[in-house]
Each structure stands twice: as structure tokens, then as C-alpha cells.
Amino acid sequence: MxxxxxxxxxxxxxxxxxxxxxxxxxxxxxxxxxxxxxxxxxxxxxxxxxxxxxxxxxxxxxxxxxxxxxxxxxxxxxxxxxxxxxxxxxxxxxxxxxxxxxxxxxxxxxxxxxxxxxxxxxxxxxxxxxxxxxxxxxxxxxxxxxxxxxxxxxxxxxxxxxxxxxxxxxxxxxxxxxxxxxxxxxxxxxxxxxxxxxxxxxxxxxxxxxxxxxxxxxxxQHSVPSLSGLHLTASQPIVVSELLQSWQEAGLIADNVIKGENDTFLIGSALQSDAFDLGRVKAAVATASDPVGGLEPEDPPKTLMAHETSLPQSKDTPNFDHHAFYTHLRNYHSQQKESEATFGKILIYGEVVTSTSTMLEKNPTWLAEVPNGLTATATTQLAGRGRGTNVWVSPPGSLMFSTVMRHSLALSTSAPVVFVQYLAALAIVAGIQTYDKGYARLPVRLKWPNDIYALDPTRPASENAYVKIGGILVNSSYAGGDYTLIVGVGLNVLNAAPTTSLAQLAAKAALPAPSLERLLASILANFEGLYLRFCRTGFDTVFEQSYYRSWLHSEQIVTLETQGGVKARIKGISTDWGLLVAEELGFGDRETGKRWELQSDSNSFDFFRGLVRRKI
The missing domain is CATH 3.40.50 (Rossmann fold)
Structure with a gap:
């Protein structure tokens, strides 16, 4: 307390x-x-x-x-x-x-x-x-x-x-x-x-x-690790050079420095170890305009190493295999019926970062020039974010990433932006189930609106004991006719604590533990495939059925705290604005005909207590 x-x-x-x-x-x-x-x-x-x-x-x-x-x-x-x-x-x-x-x-x-x-x-x-x-x-x-x-x-x-x-x-x-x-x-x-x-x-x-x-x-029992440098890579290294050129033309880069609203990034080249002229860097940082909410004096600049000719070697990023990631990404993209191979095409990786979502969201001038599908990932996050004000340290063994998306305002009616959080949830389930042979059997489910749950492998199946293993946070802003979305995902892949992990689920099913690089590639490829079809069809019956197959709430009887404690049965989510649909129950649990549609921003689902309550 x-x-x-x-x-x-x-x-x-x-x-x-x-x-x-x-x-x-x-x-x-x-x-x-x-x-x-x-x-x-x-x-x-x-x-x-x-x-x-x-x-x-x-x-x-x-x-x-x-x-x-x-x-x-x-x-x-x-x-x-x-x-x-x-x-x-x-x-x-x-x-x-x-x-x-x-x-x-x-x-x-x-x-x-x-x-x-x-x-x-x-x-x-x-x-x-x-x-x-x-x-x-x-x-x-x-x-x-x-x-x-x-x-x-x-x-x-x-x-x-x-x-x-x-x-x-x-x-x-x-x-x-x-x-x-x-x-x-x-x-x-x-x-x-x-x-x-x-x-x-x-x-x-x-x-x-x-x-x-x-x-x-x-x-x-050790102090919080220091922030590490960042690595900018792409499925084709020439794309990194083109991206840097576009940032240069947009006026983002001055003397190898990007001065964001919250962070300063020092652009380095993997081609040379003495990439920085420190005198010019200090001058650029000192003379750059100091925007509202700008860099605090004690916050060190972040190194962004640009890999323009080849991918990092294992000695550079010992906890993330870029070669394996891009190989799997190409394979999973090729399996999608609809794919532009954009999600994950450009990757920013850091061994230790504050938060992949915060790094993107709090530097809006830079974010405006970041291409669709760019993904930031890390081995350790010191300030991972959840709904509301939830913040936590995410240790090695977790899959943590944030993907940038542009969603056209013209799709507001046919494909409302609110459904992106549901697509991300579906992509995580699909990414796990299509990871490899046998993974479709893993008992992974969705809790409304944005949590990933799994059947606890340490308890008897008869108990139906589901525990949280991941979550999703979508932040959005609007400018120039498009929504800019940052879809943040955290998933416990290898750590037994604090609840369970995908590795434990796999072990119980006699399957090898998943690798973070391959799982990230699988989720991103599935996410893009689902999103492209969503833009074409909206959240149609196929999406509905797929979502309900994976979620925990079908026909669940709950108490609606926001409606004075009435008893209701969960019927699904509305296909227009993605609201949670509940119908009132009267005597003998008979439906009265009264129906509520509840927003995720105002309500939280306590699955185990059967309670939809106000989010505090």
C-alpha cells in the first residue's frame, strides 16, 4: 500500500x-x-x-x-x-x-x-x-x-x-x-x-x-540496468539508408542528431566505430529548440545505430537474432492470403529501453515521419505500460513490442479504428497457433478488451484456471486525414513467474519452447494479414466468429457495477463500434429485453468475479 x-x-x-x-x-x-x-x-x-x-x-x-x-x-x-x-x-x-x-x-x-x-x-x-x-x-x-x-x-x-x-x-x-x-x-x-x-x-x-x-x-538483487543503444534494421538494408534520407529531407536530422520532444537520438553508422563527432553532437543538442515537455538535463541521449549494409551480428545484439527474425518474417508473410510485407519490415531493437511505446508516442515529430509497420522491440523494459497508469518492469523472457500503424479516417464507418485492439488480440492468438506444428493446441484465450490469458498448466484442467500472460495497449492520435496508432504488446513467453508462460504451455504439450524472434515474426505477419482484410471487409461475421472462438466470455453471467449491480449475460461485442454487449437477466435468469453496450475505456472486466466494473 x-x-x-x-x-x-x-x-x-x-x-x-x-x-x-x-x-x-x-x-x-x-x-x-x-x-x-x-x-x-x-x-x-x-x-x-x-x-x-x-x-x-x-x-x-x-x-x-x-x-x-x-x-x-x-x-x-x-x-x-x-x-x-x-x-x-x-x-x-x-x-x-x-x-x-x-x-x-x-x-x-x-x-x-x-x-x-x-x-x-x-x-x-x-x-x-x-x-x-x-x-x-x-x-x-x-x-x-x-x-x-x-x-x-x-x-x-x-x-x-x-x-x-x-x-x-x-x-x-x-x-x-x-x-x-x-x-x-x-x-x-x-x-x-x-x-x-x-x-x-x-x-x-x-x-x-x-x-x-x-x-x-x-x-x-541488482540495480536497474542501464539503458542500451538502439539498432535500426530492415529486411533489406537499403531501406535503412532510404529511411535516413527521408528523415534528413524532413528536417529531422541535424548533425547526426534527431531532437525529439522527449528524447534525443544520436544517429550512428554500423560502418564505422567513430561515427560520432562528439563536438558537433553536443552543439546540436545544446542549440536544438527545447520543446514543451522536452529532454530533461539528466536524461542521456539515445544512440540509434543504423545498419545500412548488413544486419547486426550476435556480438552486437546477443539477446536478439536479427537474421532469424527476418528469415521467419519472410516465411510467415508468404503464408498470408493478404500481405504487403510491411509490418516488421523495419525494426528498432534495444536490449534495455524505458518503453517501446513511450519512445514512439512521446516524440510526435519523429513519429509523424516513421513508416507504417515499423516495430520497436526490446529484451528488457524498465517502464512498460498498460491501461490507465499501470507501469511495470518487463524482464528478459517476455516478448515486448510496439508497432506503428496508419489508419485512414475514410475507413471510420466501414472499419472503425476501435477494432484494431481486437485485431491485435486475434493476431497474438493466431501468431501462437501458427507458430509451428502442434501449437494450435495451446489453450490461449482473450479477455475483453485487451488481455491474453492461458490455462494454467500447473493446475488440473478440470479447474479451468486461466491466468494472464499478456496484454495490449493501443494509443492513437490524429493528423492529416489518418489515425496514427501505436499498438503495444507484452507477452510472457519464457518466464514461469508470475503466472505462467507459453514455454510452460508448450512443455506440457511436449513441444519445444518458442523463440522470441520467431514468435514476433509470426504475430506481425498475422497482424498485417488480419488488418488488410479488416480494411476491406470491416469486422464481419468471419472476424466475429474467430474472436468468439478465442474469448472467455460467451454467455458468461456477470454483475454490471456501472448499472447499479444488475445481473446480465454477456452476448458479445457490437460490430459497429466494438462495445461489450450485455443483456439484463431477471427472475430465473430470464432475459428482460434490456440491453447495454459498454465502452472499454470506462469499464474493466473482472473475469473471475463475474463483474464488469468502473475502471479506476
Whole structure:
């Protein structure tokens, strides 16, 4: 449960929500409450008592910690500001963390901004409370300093475990701007102190998470990898030269630099290792116009290596075989009834990127000159994106890509742009099923509107236990008579965690694990074939039947939260605007004749609870 302000949590979760959280923990779940999430996990919260406009006093329903969390621990807090920030020195109760198989520091500095302390925590030892860390400095609002300095506590709750914090031991000082204008005097030195203790912070957080009972694997205990260079390739290398020429003519490239609204790209040539005249590059970056939302000073330019004569060798891109990808792409394109061999023809690959979708979307001037079908892919994403504000790290073993599409406004009636997300879902299923012989048997399904699910191979088939293995995000903009779409896809191909993967499904079917390069080629070829037919026929009966064969919801009975909790049966999606169609059920589950058509942007489908709810 993150930081912020816990009153918002109360408004949304009081009652049923908190009962479910508490039941989850008591039955063996884990709860990690950070700052506001720490206040929220206590029986009582007191915050800035007597301060007008800031005071919060009240009981809290979760009550994992049976006492009170009181704040501020240190003065100066201002909402949406760094004014009250400090590098709080913590003394760690190493004896409480000795059985977690990790080295634990005796002291560390942690980011603090508005958190509390846990009053008289030691008095609740007989109720399963342990103090994991205390504040070394004097706590502002404590009456008895010796007993009131608990900064982080562990609580045993039923079969589950809880850790509540006042500071933010999960937060890395490397994320802070030393020149933050709202920070206190000496803010830069506070940031430096946090960065200096970064390894201690990681060790402590690892110990805390293991204390909760979580599996912290050795390979995850390293800092976030640095961003890598990008490789621009094409099925025919001459296409790369032609593309660079078109960007030059459009005024995008100046002194081997593309200055986008969000990123700066340094164009390099694979023909020469000293492709950059660094003096000219620095000058170009310094003199380029600074657009709204432009490059932050601390963001390094991205290298875009253009391969104009040949594809990268394995030593250049050890985690992605370009030769295999383009070979499979040609083969799969040739199998399509309708194909222009455009999707995937041009590829941008990076071993480590922030987000393939963000890289394209946040640089609209460059995006306007990117050809239809260009695809960006990566081995690791540090800020993968989903619906709403969902963001996550996507590790190696996942297939992550974003494809640029141009969809004509003239097709708005016959082939509405909203159906592209459904075509992408169909393409993923088709790309898997036509990957190779035997793959058509893999139990992969679609959850409305944009998720990919698979039958969990570790559980009995009779349970019909489907788990998420992928998702789709389509972002669109409009200019010059065309929609520009960025279709982003994330698919777990090789990783058993956190749910399952295609490799596990294949193993259960006695099939070899799929390769990322070949699967990407298969999905792109199927996507283009489906899209070209869609432009010609619209979302016709053939598309409908194909979609319903793969989705999870046919005739499913659900509760419509947006309609006051009425009971309804899912009938399909409308063929005009792709809305979810549901018909009301009355007594004895008889249809009443009342029908709803629900938008995906406003609703989310909780498949396992049979609930169509408002998207928050």
C-alpha cells in the first residue's frame, strides 16, 4: 500500500474493501504499507494534530498494528513538495532479520517525507509485533523518546505477515533531482547521503521482503540496468539508408542528431566505430529548440545505430537474432492470403529501453515521419505500460513490442479504428497457433478488451484456471486525414513467474519452447494479414466468429457495477463500434429485453468475479 494520503484509501476501501484485505492477510497473504500505507495499517492514525487543514485523527479498520501511528516524525512536511524531506537515519534490529538468508546492515539512511512512528510498539510484542528499525534522531511528536521511535514494524496477522513503515526504504535516492526547488536547504547533500547508502537500502529491503515470506531471487538483487543503444534494421538494408534520407529531407536530422520532444537520438553508422563527432553532437543538442515537455538535463541521449549494409551480428545484439527474425518474417508473410510485407519490415531493437511505446508516442515529430509497420522491440523494459497508469518492469523472457500503424479516417464507418485492439488480440492468438506444428493446441484465450490469458498448466484442467500472460495497449492520435496508432504488446513467453508462460504451455504439450524472434515474426505477419482484410471487409461475421472462438466470455453471467449491480449475460461485442454487449437477466435468469453496450475505456472486466466494473 503506497504513500500519499491515507484518507483516500479510507473513502474507497472502508467496509467491504478492508474486510477483503484483512481476510487475505489472515489467510496467509502479505501486506507492505509504506508511509501512508503504514498509517493505514494501524488501529489508529494521528497526523499533524492541531494543525489547521492538515490534521487527521481517526480509527482505521485494518488494525494490523494494534496501536497508533503518529506523525509527523519530523517537521516540515508539505503536500506535493520536498520541503519536509530528510535522509532519516535508521537503526536496524538485525536480530529480527537474522533468519532471512541475507546480510543486514546495522544502520542506513532512508528517504523520509511525512511519515510517522509506531507508538509504544514494544508493548505489543505478545501480539506478534516486532520492531525492525527505529529512528536514530529525535522524533518530533513523541512523548517518551526511548519507547516511541519505532520507524518500521513487522506484525504477524493470522497466517499472514505485515510490514509497516514510516519512511520510504523502498525508494532509491537515485530517483531524486539534486536541484529540486522545493527541497530544504542542503537538499543536494541529503540526496547524496541517500545515494551513498543505496546498497544498504537494497540489503535491508531484501531482508524485509524475505521476512514477509516473499521469494527474493538472487538474480533480482541488482540495480536497474542501464539503458542500451538502439539498432535500426530492415529486411533489406537499403531501406535503412532510404529511411535516413527521408528523415534528413524532413528536417529531422541535424548533425547526426534527431531532437525529439522527449528524447534525443544520436544517429550512428554500423560502418564505422567513430561515427560520432562528439563536438558537433553536443552543439546540436545544446542549440536544438527545447520543446514543451522536452529532454530533461539528466536524461542521456539515445544512440540509434543504423545498419545500412548488413544486419547486426550476435556480438552486437546477443539477446536478439536479427537474421532469424527476418528469415521467419519472410516465411510467415508468404503464408498470408493478404500481405504487403510491411509490418516488421523495419525494426528498432534495444536490449534495455524505458518503453517501446513511450519512445514512439512521446516524440510526435519523429513519429509523424516513421513508416507504417515499423516495430520497436526490446529484451528488457524498465517502464512498460498498460491501461490507465499501470507501469511495470518487463524482464528478459517476455516478448515486448510496439508497432506503428496508419489508419485512414475514410475507413471510420466501414472499419472503425476501435477494432484494431481486437485485431491485435486475434493476431497474438493466431501468431501462437501458427507458430509451428502442434501449437494450435495451446489453450490461449482473450479477455475483453485487451488481455491474453492461458490455462494454467500447473493446475488440473478440470479447474479451468486461466491466468494472464499478456496484454495490449493501443494509443492513437490524429493528423492529416489518418489515425496514427501505436499498438503495444507484452507477452510472457519464457518466464514461469508470475503466472505462467507459453514455454510452460508448450512443455506440457511436449513441444519445444518458442523463440522470441520467431514468435514476433509470426504475430506481425498475422497482424498485417488480419488488418488488410479488416480494411476491406470491416469486422464481419468471419472476424466475429474467430474472436468468439478465442474469448472467455460467451454467455458468461456477470454483475454490471456501472448499472447499479444488475445481473446480465454477456452476448458479445457490437460490430459497429466494438462495445461489450450485455443483456439484463431477471427472475430465473430470464432475459428482460434490456440491453447495454459498454465502452472499454470506462469499464474493466473482472473475469473471475463475474463483474464488469468502473475502471479506476
Amino acid at each position: 503506497p504513500g500519499g494520503a491515507d484518507m483516500g484509501y479510507c473513502r474507497i476501501l472502508n467496509g467491504k474493501g478492508n474486510r477483503r484485505i484483512k481476510q487475505y492477510v489472515e489467510m496467509g497473504g502479505r501486506y507492505l504499507g509504506l508511509c501512508a500505507g503504514g498509517y493505514y495499517g494501524c488501529a489508529k492514525c494521528e497526523f499533524e494534530v492541531g494543525v489547521k487543514g492538515m490534521e487527521v485523527i481517526g480509527e482505521r479498520e485494518l488494525a494490523f498494528f494494534p496501536g497508533m501511528c503518529k506523525g509527523l516524525a519530523f517537521p516540515g512536511f508539505v503536500y506535493h513538495s520536498e520541503a519536509g524531506m530528510r535522509a532519516a537515519e535508521l537503526k536496524v534490529a538485525t536480530k529480527q532479520l537474522t533468519d532471512v538468508e541475507a546480510a543486514v546492515p546495522e544502520r542506513l539512511k532512508a528517504y523520509y517525507n511525512g511519515g510517522g512512528f509506531f507508538v509504544d510498539a514494544m508493548k505489543y510484542a505478545d501480539k506478534g509485533v516486532e520492531i525492525l528499525a527505529t529512528y536514530e534522531d529525535q522524533v518530533a511528536t513523541a512523548d517518551e523518546q526511548k519507547s516511541n521511535k519505532a520507524a518500521i514494524v513487522y506484525c504477524k496477522v493470522g497466517e499472514g505477515s505485515v510490514i509497516l513503515t514510516g519512511p520510504h526504504p523502498e525508494f532509491s535516492g537515485t530517483n531524486l533531482n539534486r536541484d529540486e526547488p522545493t527541497g530544504p536547504q542542503g537538499y543536494d547533500k541529503l540526496v547524496d547521503a541517500l545515494v551513498e547508502d543505496e546498497q544498504y537500502r537494497i540489503l535491508f529491503m531484501t531482508a524485509c521482503l524475505r521476512k514477509l515470506g516473499l521469494d527474493i531471487r538472487a538474480e533480482t
